Amino acid sequence: MIKIAPSILSADFSKLGEEINTVVTAGADLVHIDVMDGQFVPNITLGSPVVAALRKTTKAPFDVHLMVENPENQIDAFAKAGADIITFHVEAAKHMHRIVQRIKEHNIKAAIALNPGTSLAFIEEVLPDLDMVLLMTVNPGFGGQKFIPSVLDKIERLRDIIDTNEFNIDIEVDGGINLITAKQVIEAGANILVAGSAIYNADDMKQMISDLKQK
């Protein structure tokens, strides 16, 4: 089953609570929250107090994508704020295994993100401990960027590893997902699609979410 996770990076930040409810009503399976620290990526977005406030506005699962240096310092705060999945970047992590365990201590899902230029080999040893892998299909930092097609091959290779080993791990993709690239990533083996601009700029969000699932 394909799940859609609208990224609130493309939402109107002056009314985030309403914007989340709009996509949840339109059929979002998860709410994707992009956390940027101005260090790992150039932008700064929001922190755990904002997530805690948004938690009061919906019961929908929060998929928190940490684009931050030293992610180990942020796990407890975002878990307490109400994250259901916490994803950190392998490129920012010195102690990957420890961070995964730290997330799991909160009884929530743990995921690792890989930039387009990062090899799957970096997560091989921790793969059995993960609930999800996020394969970035753009370089992180901004919404509305162009999909990088070379990641399709990486999605296929990860799908093969997961299926061969009978791991229960979701493959999420993030960046430049639209009606054309959604078809490509689903065929390659992704099952959770993040989409920001495609959903928030759509005239009919409900139709867009349903169309992105390629039903």
Ligand SMILES: O=C(CO)[C@H](O)[C@H](O)COP(=O)(O)O
């Ligand atoms: O993590 C992200 C950027 O670093 C965002 O989730 C992503 O870019 C979504 O935006 P769009 O669908 O417009 O590309």
Ligand SMILES: [Fe+2]
């Ligand atoms: Fe993201």
